[in-house]
Amino acid sequence: MKANSVLIxxxxxxxxxxxxxxxDGIEGIGAIGEARDGAEALQKIEQESPDIILLDIKMxxxxxxxxxxxxxxRAVVPAIIFVTAFDNYSVRAFERDAIDYLLKPVAFxxxxxxxxxxxARLEQVSAMERVDDxxxxxxxxxxxxxxxxxxxIADFWIKDRDVITRVxxxxxxxxxxxxxxxxxxxxxRTHLMxxxxxxxxxxxxxxxxxRVHRSAIVNRRQIESLSHSSTGAYTLHLRNGDSVPVGRSxxxxxxxxxxxxxxxxx
Numbered sequence: 001m002k003a004n005s006v007l008i009x010x011x012x013x014x015x016x017x018x019x020x021x022x023x024d025g026i027e028g029i030g031a032i033g034e035a036r037d038g039a040e041a042l043q044k045i046e047q048e049s050p051d052i053i054l055l056d057i058k059m060x061x062x063x064x065x066x067x068x069x070x071x072x073x074r075a076v077v078p079a080i081i082f083v084t085a086f087d088n089y090s091v092r093a094f095e096r097d098a099i100d101y102l103l104k105p106v107a108f109x110x111x112x113x114x115x116x117x118x119x120a121r122l123e124q125v126s127a128m129e130r131v132d133d134x135x136x137x138x139x140x141x142x143x144x145x146x147x148x149x150x151x152x153i154a155d156f157w158i159k160d161r162d163v164i165t166r167v168x169x170x171x172x173x174x175x176x177x178x179x180x181x182x183x184x185x186x187x188x189r190t191h192l193m194x195x196x197x198x199x200x201x202x203x204x205x206x207x208x209x210x211r212v213h214r215s216a217i218v219n220r221r222q223i224e225s226l227s228h229s230s231t232g233a234y235t236l237h238l239r240n241g242d243s244v245p246v247g248r249s250x251x252x253x254x255x256x257x258x259x260x261x262x263x264x265x266x
Contacts, residue, residue, distance in 0.1 A: 003030030004119060007050035009041040009067070010034075010083065011059045012196045014180055015104065019054055019083070022108040026115055038062025042070060045078070052079045052118045054102070058202055072134050076127040079118035080134065085199040104199045156184065156200075158191040167191055169204055173222045173240050177215040187240055212236060212254060213247035226258060 006023055010016045016034050023029050033048060035041035039062040041053070057064040064082060071077045082101040100114045121130065156167045173185045177197040184191045193200075201209070201217055211217050218236060225237045226246075234246035234254065246254050 003028055004051040004115075004122070005031040005033070005048065006052045006054060006115075007033045007035060007041060007044055007048070007078070008054045009038065009059070009064070010054070010056040011036050012056075012198045014196050015056065015083070015198070019106060019111070022106060022111040023115075025108060026112050028119075029115070038064065038067035041067055045071070049076075050078050051122060052081065052115065054081050054083055057082060057084045058198070068134060072131060074131070077131050077134055079121050079130070081114045081118055085202040105195065156191075156193060156203075158184070158193050160191070165191065169208060172209075172219055173238055174216060174218040174242065174244055175200060176217075176244075185240070185242060210254070210257070212250050213245055214249075216244050216247075218244055226254070 006029060008016050008019045008023075010019070020032055020034070023032055031048075031050075033044055033050060035044050037059045041055075042062065044050070045053070055064045055067065062070075068080065071080075083104060083106065084101060085104045100117050102110055102114055125133070155169070158165045158167055167184055167186065171186050173187065175185065175197065176183050178192070180194060181192050182195050182197055182200050184193060197215065197217065201211060204217070208220055209217050210220050218238065222238045222240070223236055224239050226234060227237065228234045234251055236244045236246060236254070238244065
């Protein structure tokens with residue numbers, strides 16, 4: 001069996017690590033590369049020509065769809081397996097065409113079957129046909145998708161020993177990443193859930209929640225004030241008394257949103 005090279009494209013380090021761990025258990029996998037977003041992935045694809053790409057959809061700079069659009073201009077494209085946190089996100093387009101998809105958190109058995117399917121495509125379908133299939137799938141995905149919308153109501157089911165608790169988005173004050181988990185902060189209590197922060201973010205109503213740090217998301221309605229230190233570091237203070245640091249790359253967006261809200265209230 002020819003060893004196949006794989007490129008993992010995901011902006012979440014924990015998600016990349018899980019996929020790499022799953023690939024380690026699959027026979028016939030050769031070199032495994034990683035990219036943090038579509039722009040970095042494009043460079044590695046040009047340099048390394050991987051056989052298979054495990055491609056996240058929502059990423060900064062260049063998202064998964066934008067990357068695929070650019071790849072359709074190449075004479076030869078890798079076999080692409082989309083990775084998504086949305087269980088209803090363009091699933092019909094994925095299932096109708098020859099492109100596979102995986103739901104986060106990715107089950108290793110499902111990963112293996114997707115890799116097997118990708119290998120079969122590489123062996124049985126010509127490079128030109130793969131480009132044509134990819135163009136058709138991209139057109140279907142672009143027709144059916146709306147990146148600006150997220151669910152208005154998000155429920156999370158948290159299992160703790162023998163009890164499963166429902167947590168609604170409206171009850172969440174803020175969320176922080178803790179290694180392979182996220183901690184949901186509610187009024188007076190917290191819940192620990194195995195997931196990545198990006199996966200949780202994609203299930204939250206965008207109008208109600210704001211990413212303020214690579215490790216933190218806050219409920220907009222729970223923000224009480226914003227302070228900054230002499231060093232230029234900013235901190236959000238929430239209504240429950242918690243303080244959440246603002247990441248440097250998020251500072252401009254936070255300040256713009258607060259200024260817009262303040263001006264509208266005058």
